[in-house]
Amino acid sequence: MSKELKFGVPKGSLENATVELFKKAGWKITVHSRNYFPSIDDEEMNCKLIRPQEMSKYVERGTIDVGIAGRDWVRENDSDVIEVCEMVYSKVSRRPARWVLVVTGDSKVQKPEDLAGTTISTELVGFTKRYFAERNIPVNVEFSWGATEAKVVDGLCEAIVEVTETGSTIKANGLRIVSELMESVPVMIVNQAAWADPWKRGKIERIATMLQSALSAEGMVGLTLNAPGDKVEAITKVLPSLNNPTVSHLFNSDWVSIESILPEKEVRHIVPELMELGAEGIVEYPLNKII
Known part of the structure; x- marks a missing residue:
């Protein structure tokens, strides 16, 4: 019987970035418009499109072996999965997503404890309940279907737990961040059974290595040039490098x-400086991987 690794491709904001990253790493994933089963040019892999919010649940139960999702949704589902590596896509954002506790600008709340006995609205219900329970702060946490910021503005709740990167939208709405509850980046996760299988673990580790090498190459280029021998020291002082x-x-x-x-x-x-030092034949070339 042939070996097969079931891989979850995140549907939504990470989807295109994931497909592009796999391409740079050496795999071609083709997403078909009318189904949730992308094809991949690897006979040992089978792909499924899954919402990041649900990815960790399917990984945990073994419906898929490994997938990519935000760390926030892994923690929201309280899933018993193994985090293999972070997948910080510059095509999406290099900043972590921050889940923050937010109140109106004129609220008297200064710390989480001040919210005892109040109602908090959020999409991240499970995590928020555990956060306050671990601190023995009694609150009522309600699920928000969206427009969460409007709920605290309209007085439908005393606070919200919302995701942000810079906090600029929160400030623009006259709201105030009380505290940061969690930072999140995309992560590759695997279930316990797949990690214990030598073949699957080896396959996952090889995939992770190649994806990480492609991520390392993002925003980097190679530069080659010719220069007079007596200018080497001056040029190498100008020229940055991963090593020498x-x-x-x-x-x-x-x-x-x-x-x-x-x-x-x-x-x-740097190029104008190199030219002033006598460099010629300067060629810049793109990189797909740095290992």
Whole structure:
């Protein structure tokens, strides 16, 4: 019987970024518009599209072996799964999502304890209930179907637990953050049984390695150039690198070839400096992976 790994692709905001990341890592996932079963060019893998909010539940029960979801929804479901690695997509955001406790700007609440006996509205009901229960703060937590900020503005609850990155929208609505309850980033999760299976664990670890290498390459480029031999020290001081730049002598020449890896945003500043130091034949090239 052939081996198969069941993989959950997150449907929604992470979907396109996940497909693109897998492509850079070496796998082609094709999402079909009329079903929830993407195809993948790996006979050892079977993919399903699953909402991140539900991913950890399906991973835990073994419907799928491994998937990608926000850490917030893993904690919301209180799922007994193993976190393999973080998957921080720059195509989505490099900032963690922050779940914060929020009140109106004129509220007298200064700390979570001040909310004892009140009602809190949120999408993250399970996590919020546990957060307050662990601190022995009696509150009533209600599920919000959306427009959560409006509920506290309209007086339908005394506070909300809402997700934000910068907090700018919360401030724009005249609200105030009391405290931060949790930070969340996308994570790859696996169920206990799959992790205990040597073949599946090996497959998952190889996938994680390649995905991480593709993530490491985001925003990075390679740069190669030729330079006079007596300018090597000056150029290498200007040129950043993951390690030391690679320097090799050109055949029958006093010139050298220098190769380095650096953030793409720095190229526009560095190339003019390299040219002033006598560098020629400067070539910038994209990177898919850094291992």
